[in-house]
Each structure stands twice: as C-alpha cells, then as structure tokens.
Amino acid sequence: MGLDRMIWTGFATLTVLFMMSPLAVLVLFCFSESPLLSFPIQGWTLHWFFAAFDRPGFFTAFQNSLIVTACVGAVSTVIGTLAALSLSRMNRRAAGSLMALLTLPLMAPPLLLGIALLTFYTSWVDVPLGLHTVIASHLVFTQPFVILVVSARMLSFDFATIDSARDLGASPLQAFFQITLPIVSPSILGGALIAMALSLDDFLVTFFTIGGNNTLPTFMWGMLRRGVDPSINVVAVLIMALSLGATVLGFRITRYRG
Amino acid sequence: MTAHVELRQISKQYGAVRAVLPTDLDIQKGEFLAILGPSGCGKTTLLRMIGGFVMPSGGTITLEGQDVTRLKPEARPTNMVFQGYGLFPHMTVAQNVGYGLRLARVPDEERKRRVQEALSLVHLGDFGPRSIDQMSGGQRQRVALARALVMQPKVLLLDEPLAALDLKLRKAMQEEFRRIHSATGGTFIFVTHDQEEAMSLANRICVMEGGRIVQSGSPQDIYLRPQSRFISRFIGEANFFRGQRKDGKVTLENGLSFADAGKDAEIDCVVRPENMGIRLNESETLPADFDLQIVSTVEEVVFLGPYTHYKLATQNGERIIVEVRDQGQNRCAHPGAKALIGWRSRDHTVLTE
Ligand SMILES: Nc1ncnc2c1ncn2[C@@H]1O[C@H](COP(=O)(O)OP(=O)(O)O)[C@@H](O)[C@H]1O
Ligand SMILES: [Mg+2]
Numbered sequence: 181m182g183l184d185r186m187i188w189t190g191f192a193t194l195t196v197l198f199m200m201s202p203l204a205v206l207v208l209f210c211f212s213e214s215p216l217l218s219f220p221i222q223g224w225t226l227h228w229f230f231a232a233f234d235r236p237g238f239f240t241a242f243q244n245s246l247i248v249t250a251c252v253g254a255v256s257t258v259i260g261t262l263a264a265l266s267l268s269r270m271n272r273r274a275a276g277s278l279m280a281l282l283t284l285p286l287m288a289p290p291l292l293l294g295i296a297l298l299t300f301y302t303s304w305v306d307v308p309l310g311l312h313t314v315i316a317s318h319l320v321f322t323q324p325f326v327i328l329v330v331s332a333r334m335l336s337f338d339f340a341t342i343d344s345a346r347d348l349g350a351s352p353l354q355a356f357f358q359i360t361l362p363i364v365s366p367s368i369l370g371g372a373l374i375a376m377a378l379s380l381d382d383f384l385v386t387f388f389t390i391g392g393n394n395t396l397p398t399f400m401w402g403m404l405r406r407g408v409d410p411s412i413n414v415v416a417v418l419i420m421a422l423s424l425g426a427t428v429l430g431f432r433i434t435r436y437r438g
Numbered sequence: 439m440t441a442h443v444e445l446r447q448i449s450k451q452y453g454a455v456r457a458v459l460p461t462d463l464d465i466q467k468g469e470f471l472a473i474l475g476p477s478g479c480g481k482t483t484l485l486r487m488i489g490g491f492v493m494p495s496g497g498t499i500t501l502e503g504q505d506v507t508r509l510k511p512e513a514r515p516t517n518m519v520f521q522g523y524g525l526f527p528h529m530t531v532a533q534n535v536g537y538g539l540r541l542a543r544v545p546d547e548e549r550k551r552r553v554q555e556a557l558s559l560v561h562l563g564d565f566g567p568r569s570i571d572q573m574s575g576g577q578r579q580r581v582a583l584a585r586a587l588v589m590q591p592k593v594l595l596l597d598e599p600l601a602a603l604d605l606k607l608r609k610a611m612q613e614e615f616r617r618i619h620s621a622t623g624g625t626f627i628f629v630t631h632d633q634e635e636a637m638s639l640a641n642r643i644c645v646m647e648g649g650r651i652v653q654s655g656s657p658q659d660i661y662l663r664p665q666s667r668f669i670s671r672f673i674g675e676a677n678f679f680r681g682q683r684k685d686g687k688v689t690l691e692n693g694l695s696f697a698d699a700g701k702d703a704e705i706d707c708v709v710r711p712e713n714m715g716i717r718l719n720e721s722e723t724l725p726a727d728f729d730l731q732i733v734s735t736v737e738e739v740v741f742l743g744p745y746t747h748y749k750l751a752t753q754n755g756e757r758i759i760v761e762v763r764d765q766g767q768n769r770c771a772h773p774g775a776k777a778l779i780g781w782r783s784r785d786h787t788v789l790t791e
C-alpha cells in the first residue's frame with residue numbers, strides 16, 4: 181500500500197470515528213449507572229429506560245410523534261408522487277423550473293421555516309396550533325424529497341409500458357394501478373420512508389408550530405431544560421433508532437431495482 | 439369495395455410543427471404495409487394516430503367502415519408493438535402476453551391456451567414463466583409481438599420493430615415477420631427508416647418525406663421507378679447525371695444525349711449502380727445494348743464480398759458508382775486508370791423534381 185493510500189485510509193477512518201463517536205457515547209450512557217455523563221463508566225443498568233418511560237408526558241409525546249410521522253408520510257407520499265408523475269409528463273424545461281420551485285423549501289434554514297410558519301398560522305390564517313399544524317408544516321420540507329426521489333425514477337421510466345397497457349384495453353386508471361404504480365412503487369416507498377425519518381426527528385419546525393403539545397424531540401427539549409440526566413439519552417436513542425431504521429429501509433428499497 | 443383502413447385528409451400539428459400534412463391512405467385487408475422515411479418525417483405520428491395515441495388535428499380514420507377517429511386506444515381493434523417494446527417489467531412473459539386477455543375477462547382456460555399459442559407462434563413456447571429481465575433483446579421483441587398478436591387485432595401496428603436489434607438478429611426477425619404475417623393473415627402496418635427492411639418485408643411501401651406520403655407502391659415500383667430525387671436517393675444507391683431536356687431530347691452535362699419525351703426542363707437522369715457496366719481494358723467493349731457510354735477515371739475500388747463497387751469520376755466531375763458481380767478479379771483497376779462505363783437507356787429514370 182502506497183503512502184498516499186495510507187493517508188487517505190487513515191483520514192477516512194478518523195472522519196468516520198469522529199462522526200460516529202457521539203452516537204456511540206449516546207448509546208453507552210443509556211446503560212451507565214452514574215447520573216453524571218462522564219467516563220469511565222462505573223456500572224451498567226437499564227434504570228434510565230424505565231425512568232424515561234415513567235416520565236409524565238413521555239407516552240403522549242411518543243404517540244404524537246407516531247401520529248405526525250404517519251400522517252406526514254402518507255400525505256407527502258401521495259401528493260409528492262402525483263406531483264412527480266405530472267412533472268414527468270411535462271417538457272423538460274417547464275418541469276425543471278417547476279421542480280426548482282417545489283424544492284425551494286429545502287434551501288430555507290429550518291429555524292426560519294419554523295418562524296415563518298408560526299407567523300403564517302397565528303397572524304395570517306389564525307388557526308390554533310396543534311398536531312395538524314405540525315403535520316402541515318412538515319409537509320413543506322418532506323414533500324420535496326418524495327418529489328425528487330420519484331422524479332429521479334421517472335427519468336428512466338418507459339412510457340411505452342403505459343401506452344402498451346392502454347393499447348391492450350386498459351383504462352387510464354387501470355394502467356395507473358396495474359402498470360405505473362407497481363413499477364415505481366419501490367421509489368415511492370423509499371421516498372415515503374425518507375419523509376417519515378425527516379418528520380420524526382424534526383425539532384425546530386415542530387417546536388414553533390406545535391403549541392402546547394409535544395413530540396419526542398420537543399419532549400427531549402423540555403427534559404434538557406430541567407437538567408441533564410441519562411434518561412434523555414434513552415429518548416434520543418429511540419428517535420435515532422426509529423429514523424435510522426426508516427432511512428436504511430428507504431435506501432435499501434430504492435436501490436433495489438435501481 | 440372499401441378498404442380495410444381508410445385515412446382521409448388525416449393531419450397532425452404540434453404547435454408550429456406540422457408533423458403530418460393532410461394525407462389520404464387506403465390499406466387493404468391482409469396487406470403488409472411499410473411506412474418508410476427518414477427520422478422526423480412523421481411516420482410515428484401517423485402510426486400513433488391509427489392506434490389512437492395521437493388525436494389528429496384534422497381528417498378521419500375508418501376501420502372496416504367504422505369511424506374510429508375519436509376512439510381511445512383501448513377501444514380500437516388495433517394493437518401496436520412500440521419502439522422499445524414497453525414490456526411490463528413486474529410481470530412474467532406469460533403475464534405480459536395474457537394482460538390484454540385478462541382485461542377482456544377471457545376465462546382462465548382459454549386465456550392460458552391462447553397465451554401458449556401466441557408464445558409458440560413466436561418460438562417462445564417454454565419461456566412463459568420467465569421474467570422480462572431474463573430475456574434477450576430479440577426475445578423481448580418477440581414477447582411484444584406475441585402480446586399484440588394474442589389479441590387477434592384487425593390491424594397490427596409496428597413502430598420500428600427491428601431498430602434495436604443487431605444486424606444478424608434483424609435478418610432472422612425479418613424472416614419471422616414474414617412467416618407470422620402469412621400464418622395469421624392479418625393486416626400489418628410497420629414504420630421504418632431502413633429501406634432494406636421495408637423492401638424485404640412489405641408488399642407495399644409508402645415513402646414519407648416532410649409529413650406527407652410522396653410515393654406509394656410495390657417495392658419494385660419504388661425501387662425501379664422512383665418519382666423524385668429524394669426517393670431515388672433514399673431507396674438504395676443511385677447515380678445522378680444532370681442535364682437539360684429540350685424538344686424531346688435530353689442532353690446530359692457530360693455530353694451524352696438521348697431521346698426522352700416530356701416538357702422542357704432541368705432533369706436528373708438516375709441510374710442504379712447495378713445497372714451500369716464497366717470495362718477496364720481498352721480492348722474490351724460493353725455489350726451492344728449499352729447505348730450510353732462514357733469514359734471515366736477510377737478513383738477507388740471497394741471489395742464487398744459478392745460484389746465490387748467501382749467509384750469513378752467523369753470528366754465533368756460527376757461521381758459514379760458501378761456495382762459489378764465479381765470478386766475483385768479486375769485487379770488492374772488501380773486508381774487513376776481509365777475505364778469505359780455505360781448503361782442501357784431503358785434502365786434509367788428521368789426525374790424533373
Ligand atoms: N409530442 C410531440 N410534441 C411536439 N412535437 C412532436 C411530438 N411528437 C413528434 N413531434 C414532431 O413531429 C415531427 C414528426 O415526428 P415523428 O412522427 O416522431 O417522426 P418519425 O417517427 O418519422 O421520426 C418531428 O418534427 C417531431 O419533432
Ligand atoms: Mg419514429
């Protein structure tokens with residue numbers, strides 16, 4: 181192995197270690213007996229899990245997170261997919277500009293997005309804050325991902341399949357459900373899982389638009405303000421595991437079949 | 439008797455692009471018709487209008503006396519094999535072929551039987567359970583064909599059916615198409631930019647140029663009696679001699695002249711390379727009925743297996759190709775050599791447009 185190869189490998193290893201170590205520390209501290217977050221770890225326990233689950237409000241937050249994630253996943257997938265399918269039928273230039281417009285929310289910093297949405301809900305349309313506003317807000321930044329993922333798939337979509345189906349007697353609706361949907365479903369599912377992962381661990385936008393409720397990330401924020409103890413790590417690891425699971429599954433499925 | 443398919447003043451305009459100009463076309467039952475033309479001349483648009491995928495801007499389409507102009511593709515008794523085939527990747531070969539029958543609610547037993555028959559017809563009898571990505575290019579083409587044929591269409595439409603295949607497979611599939619056409623006795627309309635394919639498959643060829651049909655006739659007709667410079671250039675190779683027609687006599691720019699009835703005009707005299715003769719030795723002469731003869735200079739000799747192409751230039755700079763059925767024995771034909779070339783006046787075509 182040449183010197184340059186060694187330097188590169190070393191650099192890559194360090195980068196990965198640096199990126200992974202906070203996660204590793206987080207997981208380790210979940211099981212540490214000491215209430216202080218410090219090394220070396222003295223003894224091991226599952227106490228903090230029970231402590232986290234026993235906290236008032238934990239299960240409500242957990243339940244809220246599931247509701248928001250499920251709704252955001254479903255709605256952004258349906259709307260994002262329909263948008264991507266329409267885009268794929270347009271001419272390239274129009275589709276390009278429209279796509280840039282639709283994915284614009286991704287450019288906005290989440291903090292600004294959160295404040296803007298809060299202003300919108302309270303002073304423009306005057307709706308009470310709650311899970312519904314969180315869901316609507318999450319759609320703003322999750323839908324572009326679904327559009328992007330499904331559009332990428334449509335670039336290599338063979339439209340002759342739809343023409344063939346129509347030619348063989350299928351109505352437009354039959355062609356959609358029997359041909360288009362099964363062919364692009366891996367990408368749609370991938371987009372949905374990415375959207376759900378993003379929704380699940382969003383803090384900033386949720387924080388501004390949820391009003392008096394909590395999801396897991398805002399619940400964690402509340403715990404933090406009352407002093408750090410290891411049960412917060414448990415919640416963090418829970419969020420991480422859920423969104424990591426969704427993302428990994430999402431990438432798996434989208435890569436499957438290209 | 440009315441024709442099987444009748445197109446009347448059918449046209450299509452995309453914004454400012456006039457893809458198909460008002461066109462009339464009658465297609466008889468059992469015909470194997472080729473629509474031949476260069477890329478962008480409107481072939482696909484014309485075919486897709488017959489299949490119902492493109493709504494005509496004007497005109498009518500009649501199928502067995504029924505006006506189908508406004509019918510959706512799923513309601514027309516036509517079936518189409520698309521460029522790129524459009525096979526369903528999430529279905530097996532048999533499911534692909536059976537899709538149309540399933541939509542038509544054909545009972546299971548009958549459907550299985552007809553799928554099997556269609557697959558056997560294209561020599562894929564054992565491939566039913568395979569998935570599409572296990573099939574080669576030529577096999578996919580045959581699946582697409584079986585999928586359309588199983589519907590027993592009144593008219594089968596094929597868009598560049600062989601374009602994606604390599605030369606050898608293309609030849610084999612041409613053979614198959616001829617066999618399947620005579621086995622099914624159906625009406626086939628296919629679109630191609632390959633004049634050789636059109637020649638070898640069709641019993642009638644419609645040549646398209648710039649959105650209109652410029653000549654329609656048997657392959658022999660089109661080849662031997664092209665009606666324009668464009669067609670003679672597009673179909674096979676041709677030599678052009680410019681000239682003038684005056685008082686029933688044509689004088690070519692290279693000095694040759696012959697009698698030819700018609701209006702006074704600028705003309706092109708077109709001669710196919712295989713209708714020309716060549717003599718490379720001064721001692722030899724061309725056969726007596728080669729009434730038009732001229733001395734030229736050999737520029738290149740290209741050996742093509744069964745024939746040799748002699749590329750020559752006349753004194754006034756006309757480029758000429760002479761095709762000879764020999765195997766390059768005339769080795770003495772080195773570039774720069776003088777040669778006597780000629781043709782029979784009955785083998786040429788005089789064109790004014
Ligand atoms: N959907 C369309 N929108 C706009 N222009 C089109 C469309 N389809 C075809 N055309 C134009 O119509 C002309 C004929 O196209 P086509 O029928 O595909 O030709 P061919 O099959 O002979 O290559 C071309 O100039 C093409 O650019
Ligand atoms: Mg075409």
